[in-house]
Amino acid sequence: MSALLEMRAITKTFPGVKALDNVNLTVKEGEIHALVGENGAGKSTLMKVLSGVYPAGSYDGEIHYDGALAQFGGIADSEKRGIIIIHQELALVPLLSIAENIFLGNEQAASGIINWRETFLRTEDLLKKVGLSEAPTTLIDSIGVGKQQLVEIAKALSKDVRLLILDEPTAALSESDSQALLDLMLELKAQGVTSIIISHKLNEVRRVADTVTVIRDGGTVSTMDARTEDITEDRIVRDMVGRDMAHRYPARTRRAGDMLMQVSDWNVWHPEHQDRQMIRDVNLDVRAGEVVGIAGLMGAGRTELAMSVFGRAYGRNISGEVRMHGKPADVSTIDRAIAAGLAYVTEDRKSLGLILEETIQRNITLANLRDVSAHGVINEAEESKVAETYRGAMNIRTPSVFQKVMNLSGGNQQKVVLSKWLFAGPEVLILDEPTRGIDVGAKFEIYNIINDLSAQGKGVIMISSEMPELLGMCDRIYVMNEGALVGELTAEEASQERIMSLIVTE
């Protein structure tokens, strides 16, 4: 097999950061090539260089594509040559239909007038290819992230794709949606499409990849060929973090203390559709030092439950009671919920967790300005000391805490959100998909932080779609389905099968 793509000695610098340092990447025609590495290693940057987001001239090195030197001035150039990138953050227009999104910028039109018949027919065709049964007129808004991801791929297919780049496509997907997507990748491969996939989920990498390239600190560490050698997850991890990692989860000593937080008879209705009940009679509790998981499929209502408890940030007609230390707590607004000792780390860091235009420092202190100010006046020296502490403790990879959060890699942004809520000093920390998009090493760090919190007698509620993570970390797991808790398992009882069967039997 010949090489479709060769990136040679790519170097890319941003002010103060050398994001890529002499990276080499060779992708053979017709293979699935996985690109793995720690947060901030430079994976997304490398793909942006490849697809012309960073145009020729803004980096050093050469890109050889399809036998010739390629110098893309922008995405349009690379798309013309069949290179399609699907970014870490989806780029669909929520209030347009699937069909309109697929042909956005590439409308099926004659002299500017859209041929809707053609558009819908082709859309139906493409949707069939990616295994979606939605009508072409369905609004993007009304389908889940998993399906949106498939629409992105359909969009790529509409453009005669030769090289498909997927940047963490499964990060926000449920188990079954991920499987569907990976199957689709394999199918496309059978049709001759070459793809590059970036992922932190190594089991997926093992499942689909023919070749794995590991990058660390902006440089290529190794390239492994699954067709000639056996690539184990441990080996990938070793190359990623530069050392052996014996365990994925730190050892935990269980210590359930006094009752910390109780939620009883919690009911929540949908904010817009008033007849839709989102949460039904939920009763749950967390003891001091306990890590409690909430398992469930996407759309089970876990985020809605967490946000409605956290100062009614979601829903309406909320009823029920929250007790802290046995006494009724006022969680009617977000600042009161924070004052009562709650913190909620959102699953949607970009739109709900961060102020992207602001610096790391200002994001970290935002939920607890009181501790870095006196009489309403901020002590900036104190503030940067706090930010530096968290940069160290959380290992946020950045040249300085004055860097805008916008410029951080996805995983490092997640660490900033976590830092913000740790600094708020909560008693009960609600984590919603806390390790989404985070590399194995950093995950371990986050698990350690969770354990530290529980050792200090704090309670942790962990919502996660990755069942192994729940099983590895939690003392107790609630199972949620369609807005209600359908079961509760202790760490000993819990297993993937039992959780799944609880969800299915309901």
Place this chain on the structure above:
Amino acid sequence: MELSDTSNRDAANGLGGYLLKHLREYGLLLALIAIMAFFQVVTDGTLLKAVNITNLFLQNSYIIIMALGMLVVIVAGHIDLSVGSVMGFVGALAAVMIVEWSLPVGLTIPACLIMGILIGAWHGYWVAYWKIPSFIVTLSGMLVFRGLSLWLLEGQSVGPFPKSFQLLSTGFIPDVFGIGRPNGTALAAGAIAAILIVWLGLKARARNAKYGIEGEPMPFFVIRNAIVAGALLFVCYKLAAFRGLPNVLVSMVVLTVIYAFITENTTLGRRIYALGGNEKAAKLSGIKTERLTFLAFVNMGMLAALAGLIFAARLNTATPKAGFAVELDVIAAVFIGGASMSGGVGKIVGAVVGAFIMGVMNNGMSIMGIGIDYQQVIKGLVLLAAVFFDVYNKSKQG
């Protein structure tokens, strides 16, 4: 990825790199200087004559005062189109209260400020609690208060005002040293302000250095402070040669310092930036976003009222046309000063410098005898150029 520590990085990128990163801030200052130099030359030195400098402040004070409030509103992610009408309305109200109803000045001024606060609260209520876009709410306010001032004045000009009211705008701080001319107070104030600025700058540098916060390279610090302090001394010297410090200048400076402090150093200010930067994230961080939005408009209303009083006092009459289209100058000043339409970005000092740029252009072009037609065209193009510079800069930093 390679992580170099901050000092290394600064050394590596050097002064040029720093300048590039802060091009906007220095650019604004340089633009003001360049524009002043230009008009100084083409007006044969009239621009920087003592009388004209005094005039510059008197003419532009109301724009600058409203720019302070507008910056807050824009940083919070909104806009206020009603300020011109509101200032006209409040001026009219003052005229009617004082001239027609013969109410005392001491009662009229607070009453008018309270009226401004109520008007701001009216706008803020709809924007903050009903989530009606501020563009629409204040567009409505613009029409409503223009109409109300016409109604109040019955289409006529009302005036003149008693001396005590005029002092609001035309008064000067007396010479406490009894020298008279040059005015000792003005000279002393200039010297003290210059020293204070340099001293505060040095103190901040020392503190930054202590905590390893990235600071301005020494050469830039020296040059920038020399320019600022020099300009201060020069202006005060000129003012001293005429009639001393105008009252409005003093209130303007005090207000600017207060607003700069609030926006940059207090939790209140920080929260407003957060609100404008990402309202949902700010709300989820426990910030009372509705209340902050409401307050931003209340504050704007109060400052528009103050501007209305000063404007009426300066013209010594309230006319139905007072404040017409002034909102555009105010908004333009804030954007020239580097604020972003999408909120979360912008500085008080930038807005004030932006207002000065507009003011100097107005003044200089008037001296040159350029018609109002061309003036508008030029101002419009300058606004576009300033914002283009911003956007271009950003895209280059990628």
